[in-house]
Amino acid sequence: MPELPEVENTVKKLKALNGCLVKGVFLFDPLVLKSGKSYLLKIKGSKIKGFFRQGKYIFCNLSKERCNFYLVIHLGMSGFLAIKEKDDVSDVAEYLRFLLVFNKGFFLAFCDIRKFGKVFITKKPLLTSLGEDPLSPNLTPAKIAYLFKEKKQKIKSLLLRQDLLSGIGNIYADEALWLAGIKPTRLGTNIKEDEWTKLYKAIKKVLQTAIKAGGTDLGDEVVPSGRYTPLVYGREGFPCSRCRAKIVREKIASRSSYFCSRCQK
Ligand SMILES: [Zn+2]
Known part of the structure; x- marks a missing residue:
């Protein structure tokens, strides 16, 4: 299962997408989206403001027309996020659950083999159910x-x-x-x-x-x-x-x- 180090590295890579405009969103597996379906329509036309991590959760900060919201991803047991630079996701098509298409010819594919991963969309930048981050300076x-x-x-x-x-x-x-x-x-x-x-x-x-x-x-x-x-x-x-x-x-x-x-x- 991806843990803090794997998620931290994923977030570092995702930062290459900062500033990208979302042209389209495709939900290949409706069960992967656990909540926030009402925001799905807002994703198209939104802009990526940044990525950050809380525990094993990846937050993608999106904004559109002064509305700020977060696409939150948990990779589960075998999930991963792949940035694709061409119009080709055939190598991961079998495991594709969720796909964002960007203006600069980039794609972000959420792939999950065992389907324990999940996605939700929220206005809150923090999950209050989670404890302290082990890398936080607050931890002693x-x-x-x-x-x-x-x-x-x-x-x-x-x-x-x-x-x-x-x-x-x-x-x-x-x-x-x-x-x-x-x-x-x-x-x-x-x-x-x-x-x-x-x-x-x-x-x-x-x-x-x-x-x-x-x-x-x-x-x-x-x-x-x-x-x-x-x-x-x-x-x-x-x-x-x-x-x-x-x-x-x-x-x-x-x-x-x-x-x-x-x-x-
Ligand atoms: Zn020993």
Whole structure:
């Protein structure tokens, strides 16, 4: 699933479309649009003012006749946005859900193989259901401790909760916990004071490293991929690169979690 680093890189690429005028909008899969259908007619003739990210959500700021609104996209499990420069989307036609056509010969295609992605249109530039962004300067070790330490949930599950921190998913939660040396099965209530600082540093480090690498290397031929190679995620049975013990896999919050049973305490 695309997580914060993949979404951040997508937003950077989308900024090439700033200032473009929307000539047309095509909804190939009506189910992808969850709300804001009344704005669909407004999209045609609107101008792109910019793109930004909140958690794993991509906001496209559009304006038309003094009306300011946002096309919001969540990539789901396997969604991606492709900018096309020619009148040809045949290579992604099979997965095409939503298409914007621009004045300068550009197209923006929202493609999704497994159809967990979603789009909605809103006047609000903020989703209040989402927690703090892990890369926000407002996030401190004390803030993470405040969010998690009273909760009798596994630390891995807490990291996946988008209402607490927004943007971390299965891959980077495992990576951050490995870097911090914390076992994913421990409860928030059992994490020690100095471990919150380790976790804070690990989250920042793994996300920033993955952003620089363009996201995780998914080894997928259709979904665009980055160069970040996970240190623990997906490495069941391989030796831990820190202590050489075997990496194990365990289901937590119905997701596969990977960790080292020796050096993650
Ligand atoms: Zn280890």
